[in-house]
Amino acid sequence: MIYNLAQLVAKSASLFPEKDAFRCLDDSITYKELDTRTNQLAAYLIGAGLQKGDRVAIYMNRCLETCIAVHGILKAGGAFVAINPFSPLERTMTIMKDCDIAFLLSTPSQMRKIKAIAKAANFLNTIIGVSEIEGTNTITWEDISSLPLDDYNPPEILGKDLSSILYTSGSTGIPKGIMHTHYSSLSLAKLEVKLHDSTHEDRIGNFAPLHFDQSLFGYFSGPLVGATTVIFPDAYVRLPKSLSALVAKEQITLWFSVPLILTQVLLNGDIDDHDFSSLRWVRFGGEVFPVKQLRELMQKWPHAKFINSYGPSELFRCTYYILEEPPETDDPIPLGTVWGNTEYKILDENDREVTKGIPGELVVRTDTLMIGYWNNQQLTEQSFYKEHVASGYDYVFYRTGDLVVENENNEIMFLGRIDRQIKLRGYRVELDEIEATLLKHEGIEEAAVIVVEKADENKELEAVVRLSKGAEVSTRDLMLFCKKIIPSYAVPEHMTIIEDFPRTGTGKIDRNEILKLLETKVV
Amino acid sequence: MKEKIIAYLKEEISSEPLDDIDINEDLLGSGIVDSLGMMRLVVFLEKEFQKKIGPEDMTVENFKTVQSISDYLTQ
Numbered sequence: 001m002i003y004n005l006a007q008l009v010a011k012s013a014s015l016f017p018e019k020d021a022f023r024c025l026d027d028s029i030t031y032k033e034l035d036t037r038t039n040q041l042a043a044y045l046i047g048a049g050l051q052k053g054d055r056v057a058i059y060m061n062r063c064l065e066t067c068i069a070v071h072g073i074l075k076a077g078g079a080f081v082a083i084n085p086f087s088p089l090e091r092t093m094t095i096m097k098d099c100d101i102a103f104l105l106s107t108p109s110q111m112r113k114i115k116a117i118a119k120a121a122n123f124l125n126t127i128i129g130v131s132e133i134e135g136t137n138t139i140t141w142e143d144i145s146s147l148p149l150d151d152y153n154p155p156e157i158l159g160k161d162l163s164s165i166l167y168t169s170g171s172t173g174i175p176k177g178i179m180h181t182h183y184s185s186l187s188l189a190k191l192e193v194k195l196h197d198s199t200h201e202d203r204i205g206n207f208a209p210l211h212f213d214q215s216l217f218g219y220f221s222g223p224l225v226g227a228t229t230v231i232f233p234d235a236y237v238r239l240p241k242s243l244s245a246l247v248a249k250e251q252i253t254l255w256f257s258v259p260l261i262l263t264q265v266l267l268n269g270d271i272d273d274h275d276f277s278s279l280r281w282v283r284f285g286g287e288v289f290p291v292k293q294l295r296e297l298m299q300k301w302p303h304a305k306f307i308n309s310y311g312p313s314e315l316f317r318c319t320y321y322i323l324e325e326p327p328e329t330d331d332p333i334p335l336g337t338v339w340g341n342t343e344y345k346i347l348d349e350n351d352r353e354v355t356k357g358i359p360g361e362l363v364v365r366t367d368t369l370m371i372g373y374w375n376n377q378q379l380t381e382q383s384f385y386k387e388h389v390a391s392g393y394d395y396v397f398y399r400t401g402d403l404v405v406e407n408e409n410n411e412i413m414f415l416g417r418i419d420r421q422i423k424l425r426g427y428r429v430e431l432d433e434i435e436a437t438l439l440k441h442e443g444i445e446e447a448a449v450i451v452v453e454k455a456d457e458n459k460e461l462e463a464v465v466r467l468s469k470g471a472e473v474s475t476r477d478l479m480l481f482c483k484k485i486i487p488s489y490a491v492p493e494h495m496t497i498i499e500d501f502p503r504t505g506t507g508k509i510d511r512n513e514i515l516k517l518l519e520t521k522v523v
Numbered sequence: 524m525k526e527k528i529i530a531y532l533k534e535e536i537s538s539e540p541l542d543d544i545d546i547n548e549d550l551l552g553s554g555i556v557d558s559l560g561m562m563r564l565v566v567f568l569e570k571e572f573q574k575k576i577g578p579e580d581m582t583v584e585n586f587k588t589v590q591s592i593s594d595y596l597t598q
Contacts, residue, residue: 061552061553061554062552063552085554086554086557088538088539089539109549109552109553110553110554112541112553113539113554233551233552234549234551234552234554235549235550235551235552235583235586235587236583238551238557238558238561239551239561239581239582239583239586240581241578241579241581241582242582242583242584268578268581270579425558483538483539484538484539488538488557488559488560489557493559
């Protein structure tokens with residue numbers, strides 16, 4: 001019986017030992033090799049003092065070793081914390097301190113930043129995957145792959161054990177750590193297998209980096225059925241012409257990504273010059289797919305079935321909507337209906353269920369729900385809606401913060417957020433966090449960050465700030481300041497310094513008015 | 524040419540101060556250039572080296588490293 005993630009690779013290694021488990025360009029690893037190499041990593045970690053439940057950081061760009069890192073940590077009983085290697089050092093340090101990281105896994109391509117981390121993080125026990133850093137223990141991937149397995153004694157792992165912490169931006173400016181268990185992550189993998197009828201013959205296209213939970217599709221549902229997961233390196237994901245050639249060459253059957261990658265392939269990927277006949281399913285999620293481009297893509301790939309898949313990282317995914325035919329109108333695509341072992345309610349601001357057709361907040365109860373935010377009981381409680389069932393027993397729903405309405409076909413339609421969180425190229429961005437960051441600058445008195453809709457349905461962030469008296473700060477200074485603290489996708493593309501803000505009757509910054517000014521380029 | 528490209532990457536594209544960039548370093552995989560940085564880099568290259576860079580040339584072979592950019596521009 002499969003009840004934890006650490007069993008997945010071993011199971012497929014016994015059924016399909018010589019089959020490629022993961023591929024990345026010219027690198028590949030079979031299930032048998034992956035089973036051995038993850039055992040070696042687990043043995044090393046346990047030998048170095050890792051205790052069950054300890055958090056281990058993965059600080060890697062998209063490469064083959066990521067699969068050894070994830071499954072090796074899990075076999076050792078650890079929980080993996082995937083950190084975006086392209087985030088500022090300060091954010092990396094905040095996360096590592098927040099969850100007491102002692103072991104960090106990386107690769108030589110991140111050496112430049114690893115040196116800076118080693119210098120700043122004296123609490124690290126060992127950095128794995130690199131060599132020769134003054135004052136810090138290191139061991140290379142190669143050295144780990146030659147370790148003996150005589151004394152390997154893995155711990156017993158239960159479904160309720162912590163498997164990962166995923167950090168996402170918090171509105172106060174401090175990242176929050178979403179805790180998932182072996183049970184919630186394995187439930188996700190099982191539901192994804194069911195959704196696509198995946199088998200060992202499938203080839204999964206993995207376009208998301210590890211710190212983005214779409215990647216779990218490849219890392220877990222692949223090994224659950226013995227499929228091959230193809231990791232697409234960073235350069236390919238950003239250069240659509242090369243990406244689409246590689247997707248065709250690798251004969252991908254299952255695709256899951258943000259809409260942006262698909263529209264890039266459609267617009268700049270020479271889509272007519274390649275053979276995509278292997279594609280069975282194209283799943284997209286993370287943000288809204290512009291209907292015009294979706295229709296065009298579906299017409300190019302009539303043999304593939306398309307699915308919109310929705311859910312916040314706190315519960316991975318919860319709804320899906322299958323498009324049988326290219327959409328006829330430009331009406332928004334529904335989020336759809338909930339998948340297995342999942343139920344939902346739509347609540348008004350007093351937590352009462354709305355009557356059908358009235359908008360409200362979506363709350364969801366599911367097997368894939370997180371257990372809470374790391375080290376933040378208060379935030380965890382706030383994020384749950386509990387329905388008392390019996391003495392000492394509640395149904396726990398997650399408050400998605402998404403405003404939805406149910407249509408006449410019982411499909412959930414997305415209307416917007418109830419707070420100021422937005423999606424930008426698939427990333428969750430808290431406008432409050434960016435404003436809080438700007439206000440940390442001593443030269444800034446007030447700040448407002450606004451989303452401006454550009455042509456071709458692109459969104460851009462613009463910051464408008466009022467400086468302190470006598471402060472001499474340029475917009476370039478402010479840009480550099482932000483880049484040191486928040487990830488580059490959340491740094492506003494434009495900054496404007498103004499004398500004073502348009503204000504509402506009560507003296508608050510009038511964001512609607514600023515938006516009008518920005519759109520007409522008055523400021 | 525390579526020096527000019529490296530200088531531009533260091534001063535205008537990278538979000539963190541860099542000592543130096545190796546001409547064979549994976550610019551996207553190491554995080555020196557992100558997708559927005561890529562667009563700015565292309566605008567700079569077109570202007571600086573008087574070459575029109577069409578979407579058909581935006582490939583990994585042409586843009587992976589400083590060396591490959593330079594090879595592409597001089598071909």
